[in-house]
Amino acid sequence: MKKLFLPLLLVAAFAHADKVVVDEKFDGDLNTLWVGQNGDGTVPMNATIVDDPLRPGNKVLRFDKPVFGGDIFTKEKFPEGKYKLTFDYLGTCKSNCGGVIGITAEFPGRDYWVAGTASSGFPERIKDTGKWQSYDFDFKGRFDFHLALEQWVQSNGAGGDVYFDNIKLIQKGDGDGKLKEAAAPVIATVAAGDAPAGKGPQMVYYFTSWGNSRGYWVKNIETSGTADKATVIQYAFGNVVDNKCSVGVEKEGVGSAGLDYWNPIPTEHTLDGKEDKGDNGLFGHWNQIKQLKKKHPNLKFVISLGGWTWSKNFSDAALPANREAFVKSCIDAYIKGNVPDKNGKVVPGLAAGVFDGVDIDWEYPASQGAPGNIVRPEDKQNFTALLNEFRKQLDAAKPGYLLTIASGAPSNILAGMELDKIHKPLNWISVMTYDFNGPWSNKSGHLATLYGSSAEVTTAGALKEFVEGGVPPQKLLVGVPFYGYGWVLSKTDNNGMGQPVKGKAKGTYDEGAAGYTDIKAMPGKVFRDEKSRAVWKLDGDVMWVYDDVQAIKDKVEFVKKQNLGGIMAWDLVGDTEGELVDTVYQGLTKK
Known part of the structure; x- marks a missing residue:
């Protein structure tokens, strides 16, 4: 991988030695150093200092109840930087008792769990052996933080079976007392042999197969003007079942072959307004995509595999x-078009020409996404190998097919990927820089902030981590939401932002969710945070967070200033009039 080394800057600051900032042996009052959620003593700590069950005469910390979001936190906050964390751990259940240790911005806030007993979702693993084990981990705090511990609620522990002792947090210094040269960030470029980045700014939008239930069909890509203003449309989603791409299945929760390509589209929703007679047996959305591509030969479609569900x-x-074999099944179906008809007979080439590549939306490698997902620590390396296999087989079919991924934004998600390796077979990475708050939140918060403190998940912060991890900027797309989330608030102080939530607002998608076009039409006063570039609407006690035209313009300018690859949006259903699509197009293509 080629790298650009920016000029070295001399810093005339003497180095400092390592400094112990926490040294907790749990032989005194727990309340001296630690506090529960909220940080003000109103939420009790579900932990007790007890006699060591294995080492007579010693005192240790025992968690009495599994919780979510952190249980005990250091009262003191420590500055971002490099640290060493050492501790002793004992888990007395059979496996995954739920012991977790890490850092968090608030009580709780943005968190980064350094180590835990689960087999996935943590950079480091601690084990439940029924014996005391000592651990020693180095980590980089990317924001000012409190040390946090808990017994995780999604574990096999029941309380009374997780113990910690001898916790020491050491702030790292350079240790030699001499002047140092500090190098500016290393920025990767696309090397010879790597898959190329997109040609020009990419304007990428998800089309959902179920969007017709909300009135959005392939025809709307044309009538909204999106077909002339997008480079790539990503079709969501294809399923993965029994280690192969699952195509030609009509079953709720498994596949939607009827909408995809089995069944005719109602005449009023076809591209030409005529009866859908199919294309040699190909019907549904896929036939409409083929017809759309004939009218717009520069527009590409890719199949997106996975998604949250x-x-x-x-x-x-x-x-x-x-x-x-898995990759071959996907290439055979989506690229070569060999898909089953309604009778289960594979028809060679039936769906050929629909898709121009593959988007992998694995949520998430080595980290838990939806409950029930299979997760392994080795997902991190296997993900890289999977992408290389996709690139190999796509190029064998025909050079030029697109291969992209969608990735989460938080640090713990990024820790499950080899950032400096995965970009090589990819044309770009779409970073899902949204859903920072939503219907699951207990207080109102921004949906997709552009800027903020290092203690928050932000668009700028997430893209910075990708670049620092070795991804060329031109292979990064900023994700923006064409939807929003709404709450009914308990209080409306601070114009509703950061207030307790008592329920979900009435949505047009689901409870608490609606498209941009719908939110725009709702009553209420619009507020904007000029620092974070976030927007929200408040009507009485009902609040909606979303991205409007100005928020999109701000992110387009960010993309241009940072020399990033473009914009990705979820999803077209929310922008029925094409207003946000036009905003992206005008911003990225016009000077």
Whole structure:
């Protein structure tokens, strides 16, 4: 990988030695150093200092109840930087008792769990052996933080079976007392042999197969003007079942072959307004896509695999024994077009020409997404190998097919990927820089902030981590939401932002969710945070967070200033009039 080394800057600051900032042996009052959630003593700590069950005469910390979001936090906050964390751990259940240790911005806030007992979702693993084990981990705090511990609620522990002792947090210094040269960030570029980045700014939008239930069909891509203003449309989603791409299945929760290509589109929703007679047996959305591409030959479509709901089986499919055959099944179906008809007979080439590549939306490698997903620590390496296999087989079919991924934004998600390796077979990475708050939140918060403190998940912060991890900027797309989330608030102080939530607002998608076009038409006063570039609407006690035209313009300018690859949006249903699509197009293509 080629790298650009920016000029070295001399810093005339003497180095400092390592400094112990926490040294807790749990031989005194727990309340001296620690506090529960909220940080003000109103929420009790579900932990007790008890006699060591294995070492007579010693006192240790025991968690009495599994919780979510952190249980005990250091009262003191420590500055971002490099640290060493050492501790002793004892888990007395059979496996995954739920012991977790990490850092968090508030009580709780943005968190980064350094180590835990689960087999996935943590950079480091601690084990439940029924014996005391000592651990020593180095980590980088990317924001000012409190040390946090808990017994995780999604574990096999029941309380009374997780113990910690001898916790020491050491702030790292350079240790030699001499002047140092500090190098500016290393920025990767696309090397010879790597898959190329997109040609020009990319304007990428998800089309959902179920969007017709909300009135959005392939025809709307044309009538809204999106077809002339997009470079790539990503079709969501394809499922992964039994270690292969599952195509030609009509079953709720498994596949939607009827909408995809089996059944005719109602005449009023076809591209030409005529009866859908199919294309040699190809009907549905896929036939309409083929017709749309004939009218707009520069517009590409890719199949997006997985998503939140259908990522369960990626981990199995990516295993070395399954990987090659899995990828072949996807290439055969979506690229070569060999798909089953209604009778289950595979028709060679029936769907050929619909898709121009593959988008992998695995949520998430080595980290838990939806409950029930299969997750392994080795997903991190297997994901890289899976992408290389996709690139190999796509190029064998015909050079030029697109291969992209969608990735989460938080640090713990990024820790499950080899950032400096995965970009090589990819044309770009779409970073899902949204859903920072939503219907699951207990207080109102921004949906997709552009800027903020290092203690928050932000668009700028997430993209910075990708670049620092070795991804060329031109292979990064900023994700923006064409939807929003709404709450009914208990209080409306601070114009509703950061206030307790008592329920979900009435939505047009689901409870608490609506498209941009719908939110724009709702009553209420619009507020904007000029620092974070976030927007929200408040009507009485009903609040909606979303991205409007100005928020999109701000992110387009960010993309241009940072020399990033473009914009990705979820999803077209929310922008029925094409207003946000036009905003992206005008901003990225016009000077």
